[in-house]
Amino acid sequence: MRNNSLKAAFQYKRIDLSKVNTSDSKKAENMGATLKRIWNYLKMEKRKLILVILMVFISSLFALLGPFLVGMSIDNFIAVQQLNGLGLLLLGLVIVYIIHSLSLFLQNYWMVDIAQQTVYTLRKNLFEQFHRLPISYFDQRQHGELMSRLTNDIDNINNTLNQSVIQIFASVLTLVGTISIMLYLSPVLTLVTMSIIPVMFFSMRWITRRTGPLYKLQQRDLGDVNGYVEEIVSGQHVVKTYSQEDYVTSQFEQRNKSLQNTGFWALTISGFIPKIMNTLNFLSFAMIAFVGGVLVITSDGSLVTVGTIVIFTEYARQFTRPLNELSNQFNLLLSAIAGAERVFQVMDETGEEIDEKDAAEIPDTKGHLVFNHVSFGYESAKILNDISFEAKPGETVAFVGHTGAGKTTIINLISRFYNYDSGQITLDGIDIKNIKRSSLRKHMAFVLQDTFLFHGTIRENIRYGRLEATDKEIEQAAKDANAHDFILSLQDKYDTVLDQEGSGISQGQKQLLTIARALLAEPKILILDEATSNIDTVTELKIQEALKRLMEGRTSFVIAHRLNTIREADEIIMLENGEIMEQGSHQELMNQQGKYYQLYQ
Numbered sequence: 127m128r129n130n131s132l133k134a135a136f137q138y139k140r141i142d143l144s145k146v147n148t149s150d151s152k153k154a155e156n157m158g159a160t161l162k163r164i165w166n167y168l169k170m171e172k173r174k175l176i177l178v179i180l181m182v183f184i185s186s187l188f189a190l191l192g193p194f195l196v197g198m199s200i201d202n203f204i205a206v207q208q209l210n211g212l213g214l215l216l217l218g219l220v221i222v223y224i225i226h227s228l229s230l231f232l233q234n235y236w237m238v239d240i241a242q243q244t245v246y247t248l249r250k251n252l253f254e255q256f257h258r259l260p261i262s263y264f265d266q267r268q269h270g271e272l273m274s275r276l277t278n279d280i281d282n283i284n285n286t287l288n289q290s291v292i293q294i295f296a297s298v299l300t301l302v303g304t305i306s307i308m309l310y311l312s313p314v315l316t317l318v319t320m321s322i323i324p325v326m327f328f329s330m331r332w333i334t335r336r337t338g339p340l341y342k343l344q345q346r347d348l349g350d351v352n353g354y355v356e357e358i359v360s361g362q363h364v365v366k367t368y369s370q371e372d373y374v375t376s377q378f379e380q381r382n383k384s385l386q387n388t389g390f391w392a393l394t395i396s397g398f399i400p401k402i403m404n405t406l407n408f409l410s411f412a413m414i415a416f417v418g419g420v421l422v423i424t425s426d427g428s429l430v431t432v433g434t435i436v437i438f439t440e441y442a443r444q445f446t447r448p449l450n451e452l453s454n455q456f457n458l459l460l461s462a463i464a465g466a467e468r469v470f471q472v473m474d475e476t477g478e479e480i481d482e483k484d485a486a487e488i489p490d491t492k493g494h495l496v497f498n499h500v501s502f503g504y505e506s507a508k509i510l511n512d513i514s515f516e517a518k519p520g521e522t523v524a525f526v527g528h529t530g531a532g533k534t535t536i537i538n539l540i541s542r543f544y545n546y547d548s549g550q551i552t553l554d555g556i557d558i559k560n561i562k563r564s565s566l567r568k569h570m571a572f573v574l575q576d577t578f579l580f581h582g583t584i585r586e587n588i589r590y591g592r593l594e595a596t597d598k599e600i601e602q603a604a605k606d607a608n609a610h611d612f613i614l615s616l617q618d619k620y621d622t623v624l625d626q627e628g629s630g631i632s633q634g635q636k637q638l639l640t641i642a643r644a645l646l647a648e649p650k651i652l653i654l655d656e657a658t659s660n661i662d663t664v665t666e667l668k669i670q671e672a673l674k675r676l677m678e679g680r681t682s683f684v685i686a687h688r689l690n691t692i693r694e695a696d697e698i699i700m701l702e703n704g705e706i707m708e709q710g711s712h713q714e715l716m717n718q719q720g721k722y723y724q725l726y727q
Contacts (some may be wrong), residue, residue, distance in 0.1 A: 129131035142351050152632055160466050164283070167248055171240045178240065181233035182292060186299035188226040190307060193440035233292055241287035244247050249470065255473050263475060267398040271353030275472055277441055278348055279465035286462035289453040294459075301417045307436065315438045322406045329402045333395055347385040349468070392461075414438050462598070487565040492519040492554050493650040493681030495540065498547035501540060510704045511534050513549070515697065517681050524684040524692040526725065527701035533685045535704075537653055540683060571644035573673070573685075577636040584613055585620040587639055591647035600646060606675050607642035608668040634665030641672045652682040689726050698722065 152614060168175060247632040253276065264272070315423045334499065358374050365622070418435035495517045500572040509530050517523045525533040538544045542563050558566060579587050588600050595603075601620070604610040612635050616622045624630065631639075644652070654673065670691070686692040693712045700722045701707040707724050708715055715722040 134425045143408075157463055158165040163470055164244075164466055165463075168240065168287075170247065172590055174236045178233050178236045178292065179295060181229045181236070182295045183578070185229035185233060186227070186296050186303060189300060190303045191222050193437050193516070224376050235718050237292050238288055241284055244287060245280055245284040248283065249276060252276055252280070252469055252472060255475070259472075259475055260540070267353075267533050271349040273356065274473070275465075276351040276354070279345060279468050282345070282465035283462050283469070305679050311434050311437060312421075314421065315418055315434070317412055318413050319410055319438065322410055326403070326406055329398075335396055335398045338391055338460045338464075340388055340395065341461040343466075344388040344392050344461075345464045345468055347388050350387050351378075351381050354378060357457070368441045376440045377406075411439055414545075454487040462672060465498075482559055485560055485562045488556070488561055489568070491569050491650050493517070493569075494519050494554050494649070495681060496550075496552045497536075497549045498552070500539065500546045500551055502535060502544065502546045504544070507703060509547075510539075513706060515699055515702075515706070515709060516614075516685065517697070519681055520679050522677060522682040522692075522694070523685060523697045523699065524695040525699050525701060526686045526689060526692070527707075528720065529577060529699035532704040534655075535702060536701075537683060537685065539657075540651075541570060541572075541653065549653050569650045571647045571649035571651075571654060572653045572655075573637075573640050573644050573676070574653075577633070577640050579636060580638065581624070583618075583621050583623055584616075584639065585625060588642045588646055589645040591645070595646050603642045603646040604639075606645050607638050608673040609638035609642050612638070632665070634669060637669055638665075638672060641669070641676055645676055650680060652677055652680050654669050654682060654684045698723075 170482070172587075256272070256276075269331055273550050305316065308319060354377070358378070414435065418438060497515050500510060500513045513532075515523065515538065525536060527533055535544070540544050540558075542558060545559065553561065553566070580590065585597065588603060589595050591603070592599075597620075601610065604613055605618075612631070613619055613622070614630075622630070654677075684692055684695065686695075686698075692698060696711065697709060698712055698715055699706055700720075702721065708718065708720050710718070716726065
């Protein structure tokens with residue numbers, strides 16, 4: 127039964143392989159480009175890398191010298207029963223192996239340092255790239271899958287750098303040195319030893335052509351599993367509310383099974399390598415012993431000596447061992463390249479649009495913002511069409527309308543998460559495209575319906591609004607936000623540690639903390655996504671009072687979900703299908719008895 131399921135799984139993976147395994151030229155080009163980019167990171171530790179290569183050269187040289195000395199001791203001393211000088215040769219043999227061991231230790235010590243520094247830089251660059259990417263990039267992807275690139279994929283690169291770089295250098299040097307000495311000692315036995323290469327080559331080619339795509343699928347499936355786990359853990363309340371535990375478990379089972387299958391076949395097929403190499407190794411020993419024995423007997427030792435046969439049996443092992451290691455390391459290299467390609471894929475993503483050449487800092491703003499016939503579309507879909515309104519300093523503008531009307535898009539344009547296509551948006555008479563994004567956002571604060579708190583203390587979460595704020599300023603912001611009293615009721619007060627979900631405090635209390643954070647930032651422009659839904663009446667009154675205090679003297683833009691909360695707004699804009707249907711004060715719109723009136727009723 128198990129064999130049938132595995133056969134079916136392999137057939138399924140073969141279908142996937144056809145999608146991944148593109149033309150050989152394209153695959154080679156991608157592999158070469160990826161290796162070159164990894165090498166550029168390694169070059170940052172050039173001095174240590176040179177020391178590693180030097181130690182690899184020394185260790186490989188002395189690894190070859192050891193068996194040669196053993197063969198000399200047999201031919202020159204043991205076979206002729208000559209003891210004079212044997213002790214000195216054995217002492218030299220001990221020194222050779224001591225130097226060999228020391229060089230191995232040093233090359234591993236330095237290579238670990240190089241690998242860790244390389245991975246540190248790579249992880250740092252990837253994390254920085256995350257912050258250069260636009261909001262839309264994260265909206266379209268699972269966060270857990272992106273986290274997998276920062277953790278699993280980079281760890282994969284780290285493991286390969288620690289193991290493969292040294293092994294590849296050592297294997298190449300050992301292989302070249304072994305063949306050179308073998309040719310010097312006996313061309314005939316060298317030919318016998320190398321006769322296994324064609325079998326080895328075609329075996330490795332068969333294996334690596336299958337393991338390369340499988341490693342890519344394994345990294346993809348691992349990212350898929352991580353993304354799904356992160357999504358379900360974050361949405362546990364929804365899962366339990368709708369009693370969907372069995373459903374999400376079955377969905378996870380499918381993803382987990384897919385990862386198991388790709389992992390199984392990647393490791394199974396790559397596991398053929400040591401078996402094949404050991405078989406060829408034993409075959410090589412037998413061939414050397416047979417041919418060498420025949421040559422010793424027929425030539426009476428003139429062509430080949432017993433010591434030479436001993437050297438060759440050891441060199442045959444050293445000849446197949448680097449080939450074996452190269453094959454294994456190539457397999458690991460394919461796995462690392464699969465991870466590196468996913469990392470570089472993120473790094474190559476287009477970041478948030480760069481500020482225009484003439485964009486400038488604005489040290490201060492009055493908060494006078496004007497939309498003048500603004501239109502915007504995303505991926506060929508028109509979202510906003512000919513939007514015009516004015517928000518004078520200190521005024522409150524509210525946006526109402528059904529889902530998809532364009533309310534959030536207007537907010538995204540104000541904060542420059544997106545650039546408008548036509549028309550103009552000005553702040554204090556300056557086109558916002560001529561203002562640096564970072565400078566524009568420094569004068570803004572956001573209070574959203576979905577609160578977000580970082581893992582840390584309450585004090586640290588409030589201070590996020592202005593990192594240089596004093597403890598006294600933090601407490602004053604909490605008082606203005608009506609959060610001070612409930613904070614003092616907690617055991618550790620302002621030093622209470624919260625996690626990302628803010629466990630231990632209510633939804634309303636989380637919202638009060640985000641208002642305190644916004645107050646501490648002292649913004650001139652406020653973006654408010656009404657945050658009083660699913661909150662008890664008493665807490666809602668506290669939030670409304672805190673928001674009123676926060677909005678005082680500031681230009682505020684409010685996305686309204688409950689119309690009774692925006693009756694005092696200076697301007698209410700009714701949106702439908704990306705267009706302004708009505709605008710005016712609450713009383714003006716009620717008197718018109720149009721769409722706003724109908725929605726309000």
